[in-house]
Structures are given as structure tokens and as C-alpha cells.
Amino acid sequence: MATVYVSVGSNVDRENNVRQCLDKLRQIFGSVQASTIYQSAAVGFQGDDFLNLVVEFDTGLDVYAVIAQLQNIEAQQGRRRDGDRFSSRTLDLDILLYDNLILEETGLKLPRPDILRYAFVLCPLAELAGERRHPVLNSTFYELWQVFDNPTERASLRPVWLNLNG
Structure with missing residues (x-):
């Protein structure tokens, strides 16, 4: 089993999208631990504030299967990948760590450099x-x-309380 950390962000229908995302992660991966939820300003563009958090779960899936599951959740929540890199998001799921895997290939670097780049x-x-x-x-x-x-x-960064039970 690998321990995985994923950043979760949303600035479009953000409370609903975060709730649904956590429900879907639990359906797929079972037990999911979540950090405090933080509100932060959009970075790289003008837009509504984001809700951000990090989740942790264990899985027997390989890193590529985890990413495929995350992208499927994003798509179910209306995420479009054909827009600007820095734009509003229904849901943004980024794998930060997959155990202690160090990986660098086109489109994927682990640990994710955003860990050291962004407070959120x-x-x-x-x-x-x-x-x-x-x-x-x-x-x-x-x-x-x-x-x-x-x-x-x-x-x-501002911590926010969000009832994750709907």
C-alpha cells in the first residue's frame, strides 16, 4: 500500500465541489483524511477565491491509476482541461506525494514542486x-x-469551516 497526498482546490461552486470530491475519494479509496480547509486568493489570474485542502489516503493502485482516478473525479465535477492553465476551476486535484516516489517525466513530477511554491x-x-x-x-x-x-x-490563507456532510 502507498500513502498518497493530494491537493484539492475549487473556486466554482466550491463548497459543493469540495463535498462531492471528498465523497468520491472515499468511495474509491476508502478512508480519507482531510486537512483544514483554507480560503485563498486566485494565483496567476483574477478570479474568485479558492477553497483548498490536502487529503491523505492509502491505496494499492499505482501512481498512474491514482492520477487516472483523480482526473475522472475532476471530469465528473465539470473540470475542463482545454482552458488556460491559470483559470477558474470547478475542481483541481493534484497528486503531491505518492509514498516517497521521486519521479520526473513529461507532465508529472513527484514530489510536486507546488509543495514548495504555494502556501495553500x-x-x-x-x-x-x-x-x-x-x-x-x-x-x-x-x-x-x-x-x-x-x-x-x-x-x-484563511481557515474556513465547511460542513462536509452536505
């Missing part, structure tokens, strides 16, 4: 997996969050 990824990951070590840097995610050097982005 690193903060909830550090909350969920604070003692886990980054497979390349060997620092814990808690340590990486403590030295995250973007005060504006860090300050813009």
Missing part, C-alpha cells in the same frame, strides 16, 4: 503530514512550512 499547498500538507519528510530535501513538511518565505501569501 504546503500549509495543509504540513498540518496533515508535518513529521513526514520531503523525499528530496529530507526536511519535514512542518520544517518547510516554518521557513516558507512568502509572507503575503502566507498571511492570505
Whole structure:
């Protein structure tokens, strides 16, 4: 079994899409742990604020099968892949870690570089997996969050309460 961490983001019908996403993840993967949900400003474009969180689950599927499942969930939630890279999203699911796999190929890099780039990824990951070590840097995610050097982005994260039961 592999432990997988996935970032979840939505800024279109965001509460509904996050709820449905978590339900679908649980249907596919069973037990799913979720971080606090954070509201953050859109990055790279003008748009409504996002809801972001990180989820953790264990699976016997290989990394490519996990990605296929995530893309299927995105498609079910109305995600279109033919638009701009930085645009509003019904649902954005990005695999951050697949155990300690280090992988670099066209369109896929693990651990995902966004972990070190965006507060809305690193903060909830550090909350969920604070003692886990980054497979390349060997620092814990808690340590990486403590030295995250973007005060504006860090300050813009706002925890939100969302009833995930519908």
C-alpha cells in the first residue's frame, strides 16, 4: 500500500465541489483524511477565491491509476482541461506525494514542486503530514512550512469551516 497526498482546490461552486470530491475519494479509496480547509486568493489570474485542502489516503493502485482516478473525479465535477492553465476551476486535484516516489517525466513530477511554491499547498500538507519528510530535501513538511518565505501569501490563507456532510 502507498500513502498518497493530494491537493484539492475549487473556486466554482466550491463548497459543493469540495463535498462531492471528498465523497468520491472515499468511495474509491476508502478512508480519507482531510486537512483544514483554507480560503485563498486566485494565483496567476483574477478570479474568485479558492477553497483548498490536502487529503491523505492509502491505496494499492499505482501512481498512474491514482492520477487516472483523480482526473475522472475532476471530469465528473465539470473540470475542463482545454482552458488556460491559470483559470477558474470547478475542481483541481493534484497528486503531491505518492509514498516517497521521486519521479520526473513529461507532465508529472513527484514530489510536486507546488509543495514548495504555494502556501495553500504546503500549509495543509504540513498540518496533515508535518513529521513526514520531503523525499528530496529530507526536511519535514512542518520544517518547510516554518521557513516558507512568502509572507503575503502566507498571511492570505484563511481557515474556513465547511460542513462536509452536505
